[in-house]
Amino acid sequence: MGYRVVIAGATGNVGREMLNILAERHFPVDEIVALASRKSMGSEVSFGDKTLKTKDLDTFDFTGWDMALFAVGSEATKKYAPKAAKAGCVVIDNSSLYRYDPDIPLIVPEVNADAIHDYSKKNIIANPNCSTAQMVVALKPLHDRATIKRVVVSTYQSVSGSGKDGMDELWDQTKSIYNPTDDKPAKKFTKQIAFNVIPHIDVFMDSGDTKEEWKMMVETKKIVDPKIKVTATCVRVPVFVGHAESINIEFEEHLDENEARDILREAPGIMVIDKREDGGYVTPVECAGDFATFISRIRQDSTIDNGLNLWCVSDNLRKGAALNAVQIAELLGREVLKKG
Template identity: 70%
Template sequence: MEYNVAVVGATGNVGQEMLNILNERLFPVKEAFAIASRQSIGREVSFGDRTLKCRDLETFDFSQVQIALMAAGGSVAKEWAPKIARTGAVVIDNSSHFRMDPDVPLVVPEVNAEAVRGFAKKNIIANPNCSTAQLVVALKPLHDAATIRRVVVSTYQSTSGAGKEAMDELFNQTKGIFVNDEPTPSAFTKQIAFNVIPHIDVFMEDGFTKEEWKMTVETKKILDPKIKLTATCVRVPVFVGHAEAINVEFEKPITDDEAREILREAPGLLVVDKREDGGYVTPVECVGDFATYVSRIRVDPTVENGLAFWCVSDNLRKGAALNAVQVAELLVNRGLLKAAA
């Protein structure tokens, strides 16, 4: 059986990755459609060895597709996801708009695959925040083994998480510094080249940023509402790949050796943890990979039943495009979609 698939926002970083991953994972695509804004009509994007010309979001007939992967931002998703869903297509949305809607499942296939069945209420499934996705993939098997009480996480998030203009800003500022050009922030609030910025998304009344809030509430929705989590989210001068330093307190005893073996057997994870120079994975090394990597697993002696570890993942992939395609695969493998005529 094959399916017609539309990628909305096909000219952006995540949209292009969605097309790449559909092709790489041999998703049963009968016909693929690249959808974008009116300004991008006719622009060409790659889909394997094929070239697709972008169609206009406002005039495209979504009744001809079974799956719509959306990577066009919250405002577009708010307006268009319900419209597309009403045509019969299942929308898998990468924006934050529907994540906390109680009638929209928030799905990470390695963590809460069963939740995907809830899509029927609105024909919409939400993708989590990029930093949340890799976090819960790593937490899930440990939670099953020893029950997580509390998580403290600090993120080191790449500029690609803020879009192409943010990546360009890092490139231009880095290049400019070498010729004594004064860095001028635009996509970010402060200089990003050779710097880190402890500020992602808007500030909230309690002093946390919305990115930090997202990690807290999304982890509760996906994994367990009883988990207490606090996050500090930081933008770093890296093009692709998010890293996280994670401290976890458990209800039951768990050793670092036990955790290492549990994580090695878990889906979507690769453990690279040698206690020697270079015996860990960095963001540069995870780019282009499907896996979430875990390194530096060790006992946290400051709390009872505590562990600390390091986690990295390609944020354009597991944090966005890959997760969306995996959700589409869930729908297909569980027989929840009708094939294309």
């Protein structure tokens, strides 16, 4: 016996990826429905070897459905998620709307699976920010061993993190570089993204941090440990898919790089590729389409006591969004609903 599953926002990058991953992982589905806005109603999306026609999110009745994976942005989520939750359908939300609500669990299954039982307070579970999700997968097993005091992270985030418009802008601007008569000014981003990097993701806050940087700080505390101090610099780079992060970690106790490497090799969701030779590390191109969070360049930081550096890469549309949501759905089914 399987589940009745709703995908809200099925025509977007993340929604389509959710459908792909549900099929790839053979999620126990009895019935599945793809929802989209009225303007996209009737569009076709793939689910394994099936083709689904999207239905109207605005008029859909969630009664009798087990879970809904939302990828529709905060405004639409604010309108429709409570409606689904009230009808008894558990919402797994990919937007930022509910991440900081103390009554709603923020979950990365490899890190804080026990939080799944708190879903019943509002019938909603939040999916973390893409840059946070991959980082905490790497941090948790190391924290369990040596207790993390502070994290300094610089991100190199692909344009797919900003949606289809961001991907289109990179593609169009890259082509226009070779055709000077076809100028493509920045629209989605604040500056040219082709052949450039932009140290600005989301809005600026009073502190001088951007909202993306603030998210990494706050979400890491909620998911892993409120005592961990995090400072982040988030940068958009001209890559289509895959986020990379340079992470510097300060521990309470000494952790040798070889032991850290062994711990990470055994940790769930992680693949260690760390050879000190040309190409002995992973880049976004290699991680695209993969489920794992890849760790490379593990080494001591001799400038501080108990310091370690590492390089972390993951497909942001997968682990950073759709895969994590499906893993939450699997956890929900296995630990709570127990049908499949």
